Amino acid sequence: MAEFSIQNRVIHYSEAGQGEAVVLLHGGGSSSRQWGALSKAIESQFHSVSPDLYGHGASSAWTELAPPTLMDYAAIVEKIRDFVGEPFHLVGHSHGGAVAIRYAMQNPQSLQSLTLIEPTLMHLLRVLGNPAWPEAEELGTKHIIAVSQGRSAEIADDFLPYWIGETAWQNMPSNRREAIIRTMPAVAQFWASEFAEETQAEAYSQIAVPTLLVQGTETRMTAKAIVSLLFELLPDARLIEIAGAGHMAPLTHADDVNEAITRHVTANSVMSSSQ
Numbered sequence: 118m119a120e121f122s123i124q125n126r127v128i129h130y131s132e133a134g135q136g137e138a139v140v141l142l143h144g145g146g147s148s149s150r151q152w153g154a155l156s157k158a159i160e161s162q163f164h165s166v167s168p169d170l171y172g173h174g175a176s177s178a179w180t181e182l183a184p185p186t187l188m189d190y191a192a193i194v195e196k197i198r199d200f201v202g203e204p205f206h207l208v209g210h211s212h213g214g215a216v217a218i219r220y221a222m223q224n225p226q227s228l229q230s231l232t233l234i235e236p237t238l239m240h241l242l243r244v245l246g247n248p249a250w251p252e253a254e255e256l257g258t259k260h261i262i263a264v265s266q267g268r269s270a271e272i273a274d275d276f277l278p279y280w281i282g283e284t285a286w287q288n289m290p291s292n293r294r295e296a297i298i299r300t301m302p303a304v305a306q307f308w309a310s311e312f313a314e315e316t317q318a319e320a321y322s323q324i325a326v327p328t329l330l331v332q333g334t335e336t337r338m339t340a341k342a343i344v345s346l347l348f349e350l351l352p353d354a355r356l357i358e359i360a361g362a363g364h365m366a367p368l369t370h371a372d373d374v375n376e377a378i379t380r381h382v383t384a385n386s387v388m389s390s391s392q
Contacts, residue, residue: 142210198224217232230381253339330348330357
């Protein structure tokens with residue numbers, strides 16, 4: 118893996134292939150390894166760059182007292198943009214999707230396309246008074262409090278079943294459990310950044326970037342509500358559903374998700390746009 122620094126914090130990233138850049142952002146409890154199959158599938162046409170976000174994979178944790186904001190995470194994408202050039206394609210899953218759209222809001226001109234797989238833009242539920250907001254607020258607040266009290270293992274037992282499935286935690290190998298537990302403080306920071314975001318709904322209508330929205334048919338109400346709202350707000354969005362998939366579709370239904378991403382990125386590549 119390669120690395121770069123942002124304010125003395127080290128960010129590790131994987132890269133593969135050559136051509137137009139595709140930046141891939143993982144979700145909470147995961148890492149850049151989430152995108153291994155996709156990176157391999159597109160390496161003959163595209164240059165994929167997959168960072169480990171703060172506190173995940175091999176990257177440094179965010180240690181300041183105040184939690185990072187979505188713009189702090191988006192600064193990772195800005196740093197990558199500096200060496201891959203623009204325009205590039207941006208893909209984000211879960212919290213990575215929230216970071217991706219926050220970046221897109223500030224830098225739409227730098228993007229060739231945007232792919233959002235169930236982005237956890239929880240604040241959007243709040244600002245629009247969506248019925249799914251109380252569930253999101255309860256889940257995130259519980260997570261933040263548990264981590265602050267040193268109960269990361271306990272909250273992991275809630276986090277995994279909610280997002281992956283009821284038996285996910287019990288069936289997980291012990292070494293993988295330990296790795297997930299270590300990310301729980303970083304996931305609490307994810308929640309905090311999403312809750313603190315104040316962007317109003319109208320701002321999303323200004324993101325004039327070809328956007329693919331992806332959701333699983335069996336995902337949680339909170340995720341479905343956010344995708345539905347974004348589909349209404351974004352001016353150039355297309356929505357697809359992955360049959361039988363939940364929130365972790367990039368892992369459980371990787372072939373379907375990767376095919377959809379590849380089609381979207383290819384259709385909106387610089388070469389396709391120039392023809």
